Structures are given as C-alpha cells and as structure tokens.
Amino acid sequence: MADKLGGLLRGFRDEAGLTQEQVAERSGVSVRTIRRLESGSSTNHRMGTVQLLADALGLGEQDRARLAATLAGSPGDPVGPTAPATTTAPDDLTAAALELATEVRRRWRREEAQRRVHDPFPLPVRWQAAPSGLTDRPENIQRLGPGGRSQEVDLGGDLRAVAEVYRRIPSGRLVILGRAGSGKSVLAIRFTLDLLAAPAAGGRVPVILGVGSWDPSTTALRDWLVARLLRDHPHLARRSARGATLAAALVDADLVLPVLDGFDEMAPGLRREALEALNATSSPLVLTSRRAEYADAVGAAHAPLVWAGAVELTDLTLDDLADYLPRTTRAHLATADTAAPAEGRPAEAHAGAWDTVLARLRRARDAHDPRGADLAAVLTTPLMVILARTLYSDTPGRDPAELLDPTRFPTARSLEEHLLAGFVPAVYRRRAPERDAGGRRPGAPFADPARAERWLGHLARHLNRLDHEQRDLAWWQLSDSLSRRSRSLAVVLATGLSVAIADWLLCLLLSPLPGFRLLLQGTLLGLAAGLAFGSVYALADRSRSGAPLEPAGVRLTLRHGPGGLGRRPLRTFAIRAGQGLFGGAVMGTGCALALTTERAVASGTRLADRWVVEGTLIDVLVFALTFGLAAALVFGLVAALEAPVDVTAAATPAVLLASNRSTVGRQFLVLAPALTLAIALTGRLLVQLLRGSLDRRLEWEFWDGLLIGAVGGLGGATAYLLAFTAWGQWLLLARIWLPLTGRLPWDPAAFLDDAYQRGVLRQTGAVHQFRHLRLQHHLGGRCGRTPPGLGPGPAAGA
Structure with a gap:
C-alpha cells in the first residue's frame, strides 16, 4: 500500500509540474516527509498529511477518491475536509468512533433538555459574517491553489441551520464570536447534535471541549485533546491494535472534530500562544469566543485562525421577545402554589404577565423612552432572557413589571445583577423528590435557597480564585x-x-x-x-x-x-x-x-x-x-x-x-x-x-x-x-471537613447532582460546570450574600 500511495503522489506531483520543495512550501509538510511518502518508506500515513498534499496539488474529487482508496486498501470516500479517511481506520477505531458519537449525542441531548432549549421553542440565535480583520482571506478559507478565484460563501443563518452553514466552509474551520450570554455554548451544542444527526460519509465525531483548561505553554494540542477524551470518555483508555489508547488513535486518525468552547476563558497571557498553536494545525475545528478577547489574540498573533471562516452572533430583537416570553407563561402556574396570585389577580392573568413589559419596550424603541431602554438593552442576549423567564414565568406570584421600576433598577447593570441574583432562589423552590431508576426515593432535596446559594458561592469562589479562568468543577478537586x-x-x-x-x-x-x-x-x-x-x-x-x-x-x-x-x-x-x-x-x-x-x-x-x-x-x-x-x-x-x-x-x-x-x-x-x-x-x-x-x-x-x-x-x-488517594481526600475533606465548617452539605455529590437537575450546573463528562460563566462569577463574588436593596422576593420563600 505504501508503494502504491507513493506512486500516486509522485504521479500527481509530476502532472502538476511541481517539485517536492514547491509542494512542501504550499502544504506546510516537510520535504523529508514528502520524500518518505513518495518512496514508500513511511508506514504511518496520517490522513491530515495526505489531505494537505492533496490540497497543495489541487486534486479534484476523483483523484482524492483514488488516494483514499489506495490509503485504505479498498475503494473509499474522498479525502475532502468533511470526509477524513474513515476507511483507513481498523474495525476497533470504527467501533470506538461510533460509540463516542453515541455518547456525545446522548450527553448533549440531555443537556439541551436540562436547559429547556426547546420549551416552548429555541430562542432565535442568529449571526452574521464577522469583520474581515477577524477572519482569513476567502481564497484561504476555500483552500484554493495559486491563481484560484474565490467564490462568495454565505455564512449567515440561525440556530436551525448551523450545521448546514458549517458544511459550506471547505476548510472545515469555523470561529463563532459573540458577547457574554449571546448563546455561543447553546449554538455549539446544537451544531454538535445536528452534525451527528446527519453525518457526512466518514465524517468526524464532533466533541465539545472547554478550551479554557488548555495551557498551550506546557501541553501540545494533540496531547490535551487526548487527555480530555480520556477524562470525559474513559472507555477510550482501551488499547487499539497498535498499542495506543483509542483516544489517541481517534485523534491521530482525524476522526474527532474538536468543538473548542470558551477561548475567552483562557488566561489572557495564553491566548496568543493558543492561537498560534491552532494555526500550526490544519485539521477542521470549531472555536467559540467573545469578540474582544479573540480580537486581542488576533492582534497579538498578527493573524486570525488560519483557513477559518468567522461569524458573530447578533442580538435578540423585540419581535423575538414578543414571540418567546408570552409563551413561557402558563395559566396553571398561578394555581400551582397554595398562595394566591400576586395582587389578587385571577390565575389566567399570569399568562399575560409580559404584556406590560413588552408594551413599555415598544414605546422605548419607538419614542426613545429611557425608562424602558435599559431593560431593552439587557434582554438582547439569550442568557438574560432565560434568567428573566426563570425568575418570572416559572415562578408563581412574580410580576415582571417590577423590572420597569427606575428607582429599584436605575441602570442596566442593576437589572443584570437582579436577574443573576434571583436565579438561584427561583430554581430552588421546594418540590417533591423523584424516585431513581431503582425505585428508591432520595433524601430531602436541597430546597433552602439561602443555604444552597451559600454552598454554590463557596464552589464558585473556589473556581474563581484559581490562577486563571477555571470552569471544571471536579469532585477530586474540592x-x-x-x-x-x-x-x-x-x-x-x-x-x-x-x-x-x-x-x-x-x-x-x-x-x-x-x-x-x-x-x-x-x-x-x-x-x-x-x-x-x-x-x-x-x-x-x-x-x-x-x-x-x-x-x-x-x-x-x-x-x-x-x-x-x-x-x-x-x-x-x-x-x-x-x-x-x-x-x-x-x-x-x-x-x-x-x-x-x-x-x-x-x-x-x-x-x-x-x-x-x-x-x-x-x-x-x-x-x-x-x-x-x-x-x-x-x-x-x-x-x-x-x-x-x-x-x-x-x-x-x-x-x-x-x-x-x-x-x-x-x-x-x-x-x-x-x-x-x-x-x-x-x-x-x-x-x-x-x-x-x-x-x-x-x-x-x-x-x-x-x-x-x-x-x-x-x-x-x-x-x-x-x-x-483522591477518594480518601474526598471522604475526609469534602464529606466531613467542609460540611463541618458549613461550606458544603453533608452529601456534596447529591447536592451537585441536584444542582444539575435544577439547571444551575451542567455536566461535562466526569466534571460539573456552572451553567453560565457570568453566574459563576456572580456567585463567587457574592459568596451567598444578598446585595443591598434586593429582598428575598416570593421565590425565595417558596
């Protein structure tokens, strides 16, 4: 197979009229590697390398198919950016990739359900093409050879078409930008599920990874990817036929599509080095980040993510709010509580609780009413809309019209703090515990908002005080x-x-x-x-x-x-x-x-x-x-x-x-x-x-x-x-010492799982994370204290 592959590569290079040195300059592959491939002396053919050579030689789909078939030893799929050579993977890798895809699909479907993304319908997250200074040249994104003319690629779209937009990018590299709370993580989840629902032939398995934990100064990207896979999917620790772990074999075979979420969560001093490390690779990937942090890294590295298209999430509109918020209220919620609805209103009145707010927001838009302008500015991100929905639509007796009180909330910042502060008390309403799969009823739920907020504050402070942004909440690190x-x-x-x-x-x-x-x-x-x-x-x-x-x-x-x-x-x-x-x-x-x-x-x-x-x-x-x-x-x-x-x-x-x-x-x-x-x-x-x-x-x-x-x-x-041992430290310190000092409950594992069920935390493999980084920062800064002027409200006493 090595001789046939080398002969094909020599033939394609001769047809293109290029020397080995010219191919090396175009592809970024060393001349030594090209010589080994053409001579048949290399027995470890990495698909990424062959793909780079195919791009440098300007091969068409038919020639790429011949390369893939030769590399696999049988007819196979093309070697395009959406079709890595799965045919080259042995049976154990194919099975591991399928198992990984099943796990990823199950995990993020459950995460979407926990976030209630589809209740009543997904918020209309939209985007537009990012500014030219934050994206590579069109001909580079399309991986064209010298003299090639780029064609315009429409990168606009919304949450329902994210996988389709990604498939329009020949390089398979995409950057998703947006401000805090704009829906980047939700978009990454929907992209992953859509790509898994309709995979390309031989396509990679998308895996969401929090890139904030990567230190490029000490760990190579490949090693970090393997370590994250082993942590979140420990069955990949099994050994392949060649002796490497399945995680390493999947990464080396280009069967994993990294969806790197949270570039802005990296330490500021590491972002430039991280971007340079990503630019040293050619494999497809997706990167999410806040715009300002990514722009700073681009300026420091003097280049954006190479070969990558970039989109920027846009704000929600008033029409989006008018479609969404009224449908989040249910009339029966007002009767679900034993207490009477606020101000003696009938139960049906709760269904129209947002009418007053929406009317004021329309007046603010049309007549520049400053009393509604701050709230309109706040409710332009999915994060704040979800917090408002949780605090008012999902909580009996709460009237969202209080958000229009200029005395209580004189600035947009005070509104944001109010929504963040009310989230935990709202979700920690008392409810009957559900039985587990074995029919056992768990202990009493953690329904005291004050204590739950104090415990969450300790966990958030623990993450916030580390050397750099840290989101992974691991039980062995408590x-x-x-x-x-x-x-x-x-x-x-x-x-x-x-x-x-x-x-x-x-x-x-x-x-x-x-x-x-x-x-x-x-x-x-x-x-x-x-x-x-x-x-x-x-x-x-x-x-x-x-x-x-x-x-x-x-x-x-x-x-x-x-x-x-x-x-x-x-x-x-x-x-x-x-x-x-x-x-x-x-x-x-x-x-x-x-x-x-x-x-x-x-x-x-x-x-x-x-x-x-x-x-x-x-x-x-x-x-x-x-x-x-x-x-x-x-x-x-x-x-x-x-x-x-x-x-x-x-x-x-x-x-x-x-x-x-x-x-x-x-x-x-x-x-x-x-x-x-x-x-x-x-x-x-x-x-x-x-x-x-x-x-x-x-x-x-x-x-x-x-x-x-x-x-x-x-x-x-x-x-x-x-x-x-890690478990001994967990037993001694997390189960005994921290509860004795009041910083955690007596059953921290049950508390973390309960917080996950309530939507405060999310679960990523073997660790938990706060649902939103802003919520983590808010709880870590407050440490369970209530800001001045913010009373407990009806939700806190529910």
Missing part, C-alpha cells in the same frame, strides 16, 4: 478549596484517629490492657501516626504545589496487558518503595517514642533515665527500620501490580466516584494484610540480625509482632488511603 494548613490539620486528625482506633480495638481483642494503659497507648500511637502522616502529607502537598490528587486510574492484577505499568517496573517500584521507606520510617519512629512513653508513664519511670534513653534509641532504630522496610516492600510491590482501569461505561461524576471508591476498597484489602505480615516478619528478622550486634537483649515475640503489625497494617492502610 479539597483544594481549603488552605494547605487546613488540609494538613485534617490529615493529622484523621490518620491519628484511624491508628488509635485500630490499636484500641485490636488490644481489646488480642492483648487486654488496663483501661488507662489502653487509652494512653492508643492516644500516643494515634498522635505519633497523625504527626508522621501529617508531616509526610504536608511535604508531598508542597512538592506538588497544591495540585489535587487525581482519581486512581489503576487496579491491582497479577496479569499485565500491553498498557500495563509493567513497562517500567523497576522505576515504578523504586519511586513507590522510596516513598514507603521514608513514610514508614517516620511512622515507626513515632510509634517507638509513643510506646516508650506509655511504658514509662505506666511504670512511673523517668524518661530521662539512662537505660530508658538507651532503650528508646534502640526501639527507634528497630521500629524505623521495620516500618520503613515493610512499607517500602509492600508499596513497591503493589505499584508493580497496578494496571490501568478499563472503564466501559460513559463517564459521569457519579460513575467515576463509585469506580474510585471501589478501587480504594480493593487497595485497602491488599494493603492492610500485606503491611501486617510485612511488619511482623520484618521486625522479627531485624531483631534476630541485631541481637548479636547490640549490647542489649532484644525480643520480638511472634504474637506481639503480629499485634504491632496489625495495628500498623489496619491503621496505616486506612491513614494512607485517607491522605494519599
């Missing part, structure tokens, strides 16, 4: 909302309590001690272990600069597939063993000091006595070596037995949380007995070796050693999992 000192203190208390409880229970069962000695020994051991684990945790936390622990993506197995960690067993073993040696030595030292102190207090001996000091030093040596070597051996072997988890279900926060809970449980079942036996046997062996070297009689009875090992195994395994 611990990062606490200070490093608070996290370390929580680890000290939790690990100390774990070891103390293990000692008390095991001593009661296996080695009864007087009550005072039992309490004292467990307390001292817990204190020593807590300080040891807390110190190690603080050092590790500082070394990773506060970066949250990622969810465990491994399982324990005696068998390794091609993607196992066994490729570098010595390095993995050495790293984990070194960590275990240090941590175990610190814990063993603390335990030796604690046991010596307990014996001295119980016998009334002074700690300063010479024989006590000498015995303490020997005990410290023995315990430090015992615990350190045992921990190094166990953690090193466990690391060597780890392999990636093969998750076949679609990723959701709940699925990932449950998966990691199971992983941590299995790790405990391995670590606890392994540490127990390792400590018991290592201690006995060390005592036998040191007995002749030290001028002191050493004893390590089997049952005593087993008891010490059991305390170290059960307590140490529990403490380790609480301090050094």
Whole structure:
C-alpha cells in the first residue's frame, strides 16, 4: 500500500509540474516527509498529511477518491475536509468512533433538555459574517491553489441551520464570536447534535471541549485533546491494535472534530500562544469566543485562525421577545402554589404577565423612552432572557413589571445583577423528590435557597480564585478549596484517629490492657501516626504545589496487558518503595517514642533515665527500620501490580466516584494484610540480625509482632488511603471537613447532582460546570450574600 500511495503522489506531483520543495512550501509538510511518502518508506500515513498534499496539488474529487482508496486498501470516500479517511481506520477505531458519537449525542441531548432549549421553542440565535480583520482571506478559507478565484460563501443563518452553514466552509474551520450570554455554548451544542444527526460519509465525531483548561505553554494540542477524551470518555483508555489508547488513535486518525468552547476563558497571557498553536494545525475545528478577547489574540498573533471562516452572533430583537416570553407563561402556574396570585389577580392573568413589559419596550424603541431602554438593552442576549423567564414565568406570584421600576433598577447593570441574583432562589423552590431508576426515593432535596446559594458561592469562589479562568468543577478537586494548613490539620486528625482506633480495638481483642494503659497507648500511637502522616502529607502537598490528587486510574492484577505499568517496573517500584521507606520510617519512629512513653508513664519511670534513653534509641532504630522496610516492600510491590482501569461505561461524576471508591476498597484489602505480615516478619528478622550486634537483649515475640503489625497494617492502610488517594481526600475533606465548617452539605455529590437537575450546573463528562460563566462569577463574588436593596422576593420563600 505504501508503494502504491507513493506512486500516486509522485504521479500527481509530476502532472502538476511541481517539485517536492514547491509542494512542501504550499502544504506546510516537510520535504523529508514528502520524500518518505513518495518512496514508500513511511508506514504511518496520517490522513491530515495526505489531505494537505492533496490540497497543495489541487486534486479534484476523483483523484482524492483514488488516494483514499489506495490509503485504505479498498475503494473509499474522498479525502475532502468533511470526509477524513474513515476507511483507513481498523474495525476497533470504527467501533470506538461510533460509540463516542453515541455518547456525545446522548450527553448533549440531555443537556439541551436540562436547559429547556426547546420549551416552548429555541430562542432565535442568529449571526452574521464577522469583520474581515477577524477572519482569513476567502481564497484561504476555500483552500484554493495559486491563481484560484474565490467564490462568495454565505455564512449567515440561525440556530436551525448551523450545521448546514458549517458544511459550506471547505476548510472545515469555523470561529463563532459573540458577547457574554449571546448563546455561543447553546449554538455549539446544537451544531454538535445536528452534525451527528446527519453525518457526512466518514465524517468526524464532533466533541465539545472547554478550551479554557488548555495551557498551550506546557501541553501540545494533540496531547490535551487526548487527555480530555480520556477524562470525559474513559472507555477510550482501551488499547487499539497498535498499542495506543483509542483516544489517541481517534485523534491521530482525524476522526474527532474538536468543538473548542470558551477561548475567552483562557488566561489572557495564553491566548496568543493558543492561537498560534491552532494555526500550526490544519485539521477542521470549531472555536467559540467573545469578540474582544479573540480580537486581542488576533492582534497579538498578527493573524486570525488560519483557513477559518468567522461569524458573530447578533442580538435578540423585540419581535423575538414578543414571540418567546408570552409563551413561557402558563395559566396553571398561578394555581400551582397554595398562595394566591400576586395582587389578587385571577390565575389566567399570569399568562399575560409580559404584556406590560413588552408594551413599555415598544414605546422605548419607538419614542426613545429611557425608562424602558435599559431593560431593552439587557434582554438582547439569550442568557438574560432565560434568567428573566426563570425568575418570572416559572415562578408563581412574580410580576415582571417590577423590572420597569427606575428607582429599584436605575441602570442596566442593576437589572443584570437582579436577574443573576434571583436565579438561584427561583430554581430552588421546594418540590417533591423523584424516585431513581431503582425505585428508591432520595433524601430531602436541597430546597433552602439561602443555604444552597451559600454552598454554590463557596464552589464558585473556589473556581474563581484559581490562577486563571477555571470552569471544571471536579469532585477530586474540592479539597483544594481549603488552605494547605487546613488540609494538613485534617490529615493529622484523621490518620491519628484511624491508628488509635485500630490499636484500641485490636488490644481489646488480642492483648487486654488496663483501661488507662489502653487509652494512653492508643492516644500516643494515634498522635505519633497523625504527626508522621501529617508531616509526610504536608511535604508531598508542597512538592506538588497544591495540585489535587487525581482519581486512581489503576487496579491491582497479577496479569499485565500491553498498557500495563509493567513497562517500567523497576522505576515504578523504586519511586513507590522510596516513598514507603521514608513514610514508614517516620511512622515507626513515632510509634517507638509513643510506646516508650506509655511504658514509662505506666511504670512511673523517668524518661530521662539512662537505660530508658538507651532503650528508646534502640526501639527507634528497630521500629524505623521495620516500618520503613515493610512499607517500602509492600508499596513497591503493589505499584508493580497496578494496571490501568478499563472503564466501559460513559463517564459521569457519579460513575467515576463509585469506580474510585471501589478501587480504594480493593487497595485497602491488599494493603492492610500485606503491611501486617510485612511488619511482623520484618521486625522479627531485624531483631534476630541485631541481637548479636547490640549490647542489649532484644525480643520480638511472634504474637506481639503480629499485634504491632496489625495495628500498623489496619491503621496505616486506612491513614494512607485517607491522605494519599483522591477518594480518601474526598471522604475526609469534602464529606466531613467542609460540611463541618458549613461550606458544603453533608452529601456534596447529591447536592451537585441536584444542582444539575435544577439547571444551575451542567455536566461535562466526569466534571460539573456552572451553567453560565457570568453566574459563576456572580456567585463567587457574592459568596451567598444578598446585595443591598434586593429582598428575598416570593421565590425565595417558596
């Protein structure tokens, strides 16, 4: 196949009368790559490269089809921008692409339903061609060769025709611009679903990705795309026939169409570099951004997104509002509440609640009435219209005519703040909880608006205070909302309590001690272990600069597939063993000091006595070596037995949380007995070796050693999992510490899911996001406080 492909390329180049250097200059592909392709020495043919060469040679559809058929080894589809060579993909890639398309379709259909986009009908989001300074030249967008004449491409349209407009762009690259709340994300969702509903032959799978989390200064675009796919679709972690993950194989085969949402959410200093990185690629993509931020990046990079058409969303009109808002009110809403409708109006009057507002807006348009001009300016974006609809149409007893009060809302800014402030109280009305798929009724819903707003404010502040715009709200990152000192203190208390409880229970069962000695020994051991684990945790936390622990993506197995960690067993073993040696030595030292102190207090001996000091030093040596070597051996072997988890279900926060809970449980079942036996046997062996070297009689009875090992195994395994796994940190900090301080409810996962069901959050793979970035900023700035002059209103008390 390589020889046939090379012969075809040479023939097409000869017909065009071009040298390899000229083709390289036109296509951006290196001369070395072209030579390898034409000579047949390259066995890894990337469709993007072949497509660039086809464009540079000016090939027609028939010649492109011949290239695609040769590349696939059978007749195939053309190599145009809407038809990457799916025929070249093996069966596992084809199946993975179909599965990915199914997941993406299901996820964003559900998101549209959560947003109530189609109730009663989608808002008429429209756009026009962007200014010439923000788009590439027409001949470049159409990928024409030298001397080619560009034809005018109509990029105007509305929400119903976004996929059709995209297909008019030969390059397959589109930029969607708009101001805050103008509907860019809704348009990206509708584009994705429309493209999936009527895919082109062999078309790419559109995948919406929040580009705000990409740092182009440290991560290549391809690597970031693969990482996002693995996070949001973990079944793509399976290995393809060539050994790469399915996510990497799909990206490399040009079977993924990135829909990069939120370019403006990137850190300002990274936008130029991001645009330059995108310009270094030729693959089709869609990019959404606010106009000003994108224009700044274009100016800094001295070029727009190359080969890309650009459109800019336009404002909603008064006619749009007149068609939409009245149909969002239902007469029965006024009777759904036990309270009487506002001002004694009959239930039917609620259906015309927007008539007064619309009449004033018409007068403001026709006679330049300043009292309605501010509201007219506010209600030009879908975001503000949806907030107004939620606050008034969906809330019994609320009259939208209050928006016309110039005393209460003297500026457009005050109107926007009012709508943002009223959104959470409006959606957190009390309602009966629905049963889940298993018929179980969940606990009481989170219907207290004040507390819900305080909890959401904490989450929003956590995202807003990061170094740059951050939208992904991941359950394993909630611990990062606490200070490093608070996290370390929580680890000290939790690990100390774990070891103390293990000692008390095991001593009661296996080695009864007087009550005072039992309490004292467990307390001292817990204190020593807590300080040891807390110190190690603080050092590790500082070394990773506060970066949250990622969810465990491994399982324990005696068998390794091609993607196992066994490729570098010595390095993995050495790293984990070194960590275990240090941590175990610190814990063993603390335990030796604690046991010596307990014996001295119980016998009334002074700690300063010479024989006590000498015995303490020997005990410290023995315990430090015992615990350190045992921990190094166990953690090193466990690391060597780890392999990636093969998750076949679609990723959701709940699925990932449950998966990691199971992983941590299995790790405990391995670590606890392994540490127990390792400590018991290592201690006995060390005592036998040191007995002749030290001028002191050493004893390590089997049952005593087993008891010490059991305390170290059960307590140490529990403490380790609480301090050094993502699920343990979630349990300790998000389920216990944050609720104790009132910053989160006792069941954060249920609260996040409830907020998603109410439309405050959206779900993107394994993470949540606030529905709107402006809502996130508003809640993060307020932190649950009500602005002056804004009362709770009827919705808050509902």
